[in-house]
Amino acid sequence: MKNTTTLSFILNSKEYESIEVPTCVTLGDLLREEFGLRGTNLSCNQGVCGSCTVIIDGNPIAACHTFAFEIDGKNIRTIEGLECADGSLDPVQESFAELSAFQCGYCTPGMIMLSRALLDQNPNPSEELIKEWISSNICRCTGYAMIIEAVQLAAKKIKESEA
Numbered sequence: 832m833k834n835t836t837t838l839s840f841i842l843n844s845k846e847y848e849s850i851e852v853p854t855c856v857t858l859g860d861l862l863r864e865e866f867g868l869r870g871t872n873l874s875c876n877q878g879v880c881g882s883c884t885v886i887i888d889g890n891p892i893a894a895c896h897t898f899a900f901e902i903d904g905k906n907i908r909t910i911e912g913l914e915c916a917d918g919s920l921d922p923v924q925e926s927f928a929e930l931s932a933f934q935c936g937y938c939t940p941g942m943i944m945l946s947r948a949l950l951d952q953n954p955n956p957s958e959e960l961i962k963e964w965i966s967s968n969i970c971r972c973t974g975y976a977m978i979i980e981a982v983q984l985a986a987k988k989i990k991e992s993e994a
Contacts, residue, residue, distance in 0.1 A: 838903045843912025852899045859883045859894035862909060870910035870940045881968025884941035885909050891948040910940035922988040923947045932981035934972035942968050946982045955986060
């Protein structure tokens, strides 16, 4: 019985082909251990807390609850791949920093990735939609008010940059 699988995928805009990985490894472990992308935080390992949120083909996904073999042929974006082409922060990252929408910072990468996916799908979300989306990620420090404001600010910045 073969205990590995061969994958091809795009990770943070870089193509990887014929990467052999153990069939039982999660995407979270693959990102952290094989690629050194430690911004994807692993916490609950059950897909509940959202600390490990990454974007796969435009959708926010829990990396701890996704097997690596599921990314074959997919486009994966992590917090490390979020910065703009010129090296500046993504508007979501910038807004989180500007409004101090974090305290301990543990949930922040997952919250930023979730917010980025929301804004990619809906560039002008209502406050209620933002609340609905971020309710899938747990933050034990902020009370969420600053996070909601940061998503709203990021939406405004993105809209202004496209005008």
